Amino acid sequence: MRLLFRYVLPLLIALPIGFLLLYPQVVRCLRVSRSDDFRAVVVSKQGAPVYVSQTATARQQAQLRKHILTAYDRIGRFWGSKRGQAVLIYCPQQADYEQYCVGGEGAGCSLGTPWGGSYLVLGPDGNNADVIAHELCHDELFTRLGWWRVKRQxxxxxxxxxxxxxxxxxxxxxxxxxPDSTQALAPPIDExxxxxxxxxxxxxxxxxxxxxxxxxxxxxxxxxxxxxxxxxxxxxxxxxxxxxxxxxxxxxxxxxxxxxxxxxxxxxxxxxxxx
Known part of the structure; x- marks a missing residue:
């Protein structure tokens, strides 16, 4: 018991603290619900609230809702059901995206924590059904197997x-x-x-x-x-x-x-x- 308090307990406390210090973007994701720069939008009962930057236009918000619903449907059909409950964060401005996504590269990124939290951050080019479905697929794998097992196995x-x-x-x-209905109605993709x-x-x-x-x-x-x-x-x-x-x-x-x-x-x- 003495060994537990002297070595194991401090380690269990230090690990999550160290993780958050190494990845300040995760801290910002954890606190996004308290940020005045974002507002929570309920898109579907299938998913967690979506946090949209106050800088997003009405047109961008309408597109985002459509693309999220398409991505949710695609994930549900691909996996048989949708279990993931990742928090989506939409940053139409690159400067904001870099604050929430490690490196600030790409159209979107996934951030998972060892204790089960999951965040999908969408950048200026992330308001797209393909990008959202891609990131949701990562989250689905984390949800079904857990952060540690995915990282290790x-x-x-x-x-x-x-x-x-x-x-x-x-x-x-x-x-x-x-193809999805939205894909079927779209013209063929130009190479x-x-x-x-x-x-x-x-x-x-x-x-x-x-x-x-x-x-x-x-x-x-x-x-x-x-x-x-x-x-x-x-x-x-x-x-x-x-x-x-x-x-x-x-x-x-x-x-x-x-x-x-x-x-x-x-x-x-x-x-x-x-x-």
Whole structure:
């Protein structure tokens, strides 16, 4: 008992404090409900309140609501149900986005905490159904498996590749579904508008296991990492089907190793039915 109070208890106190000191953006996310710079908007009963910057125009707010509802629907169909309750924070100004997102890069980012809090921050280019669905997919994985298990057991290539399956800037909806109604009514995507992948030598999945592996290089490396992850998860999904996604997370949640469960689901689908 004395050992507990002398060493373990101080460590348990120091860890969350240290985490917050290293990531001041998380502190701002935790306090966004008290900020006069944002107002809470209820978009759907399916999700937590959305905090919208006071600088957002009425048109931006209307677009945001439409895009969030499209993303919620897409996530529910992809996973079978939507469980994530991440807090969304919309920052139409880059300066605000940098205050809430580590690095301030990209159209959106996900921030998770070891104690279960989850925040999805959308930047100036984040008012988009694909961006929101991408970030919500990350949150869904965290919700189903927990922050620690995702960080320790799920390779980053799978985390990102999975999110790319609901991000139609990088993948085709035909991989797992018919297009959303909003996509079906839209004109065909011009190749010039698509997100470009930089051509470079192939990178192995084993070199994309951690966040540092995935995002630690230059722009060309990150784009190649995205392409590699998307190609692999798309290949796997065409075999196991949409039901393979919750089946995999359920297996991992029950104690299975990621690699074993991932390959076993694929093998089971490839085996001919018993006569």
């Amino acid at each position: 799920i390779p980053q290539w799978f985390n990102e590749g999975l999110a790319l399956m609901v991000d139609y800037r990088f993948s085709s909806p035909a991989i797992w579904e018919h 010039a508008d698509a997100m470009p992948f930089v051509q470079r030598s192939v990178v192995k999945l084993s070199d994309l296991e951690t966040t540092r592996d995935f995002f630690g290089g230059d722009y060309a490396h990150v784009m190649l990492a995205y392409q590699t992850a998307a190609d692999e998860v798309a290949r796997w999904l065409t075999t196991v089907g949409r039901a393979g996604v919750p089946a995999l997370t359920n297996a991992i949640d029950a104690g299975r190793d990621f690699e074993d469960a991932y390959r076993e689901l694929e093998r089971a689908k490839r085996q001919p039915p018993a006569r």
